Amino acid sequence: MHTTSKRRAAATLTLALTSGGAVTASSAQAIxxxxxxxxxxxxxxxxxxxxxxxxxxxxxxxxxxxxxxxPYSTWAxxxxxxxxxxxxxxxxxxxxxxxxxxxxxxxxxxxx
Numbered sequence: 001m002h003t004t005s006k007r008r009a010a011a012t013l014t015l016a017l018t019s020g021g022a023v024t025a026s027s028a029q030a031i032x033x034x035x036x037x038x039x040x041x042x043x044x045x046x047x048x049x050x051x052x053x054x055x056x057x058x059x060x061x062x063x064x065x066x067x068x069x070x071p072y073s074t075w076a077x078x079x080x081x082x083x084x085x086x087x088x089x090x091x092x093x094x095x096x097x098x099x100x101x102x103x104x105x106x107x108x109x110x111x112x
Contacts, residue, residue, distance in 0.1 A: 032097040035066045035078060042094065044087035048075035056085035064089075066096045 037058045044056040048070045058064065058080045067086070068077035075088045076096060 033066045035064045035076070035094050035096040037062045037064065037080075037089070037093060038095050039093040042089050044078070044080060044085050044089055046087055048077070048088040050090075052088070055087045056080060056083055058083075058085075058089065064094065066094075 037060055040060050042058050043054040044058055045052045046055050047053075058078075063081040064078040065081065066076055066078055069075065069091070070088075073091050076091050076094050077086070077088050078094060079086045
């Protein structure tokens, strides 16, 4: 799983007129937090450790929302959409946005 900055899908700039006629600018960022379970079954746990209580189970292909990660991205805190259960899943059992995405510098990208 990658850091929150890699989950950012887009940034927009919104200009608004205030009642005094001054123009203010604010930015809004959309975060792509969609994920899905890749293991045949994954325990959803109360804490990011294998010794914590399982609060649910999610099955391959089930959709989820990525809410947080542990340092070094070893666990992902997710909300399973089908059951609405919130808990921790090992990162190797869930796919999150940005995984498998290669980043290259201009002139070094394939086809450039």
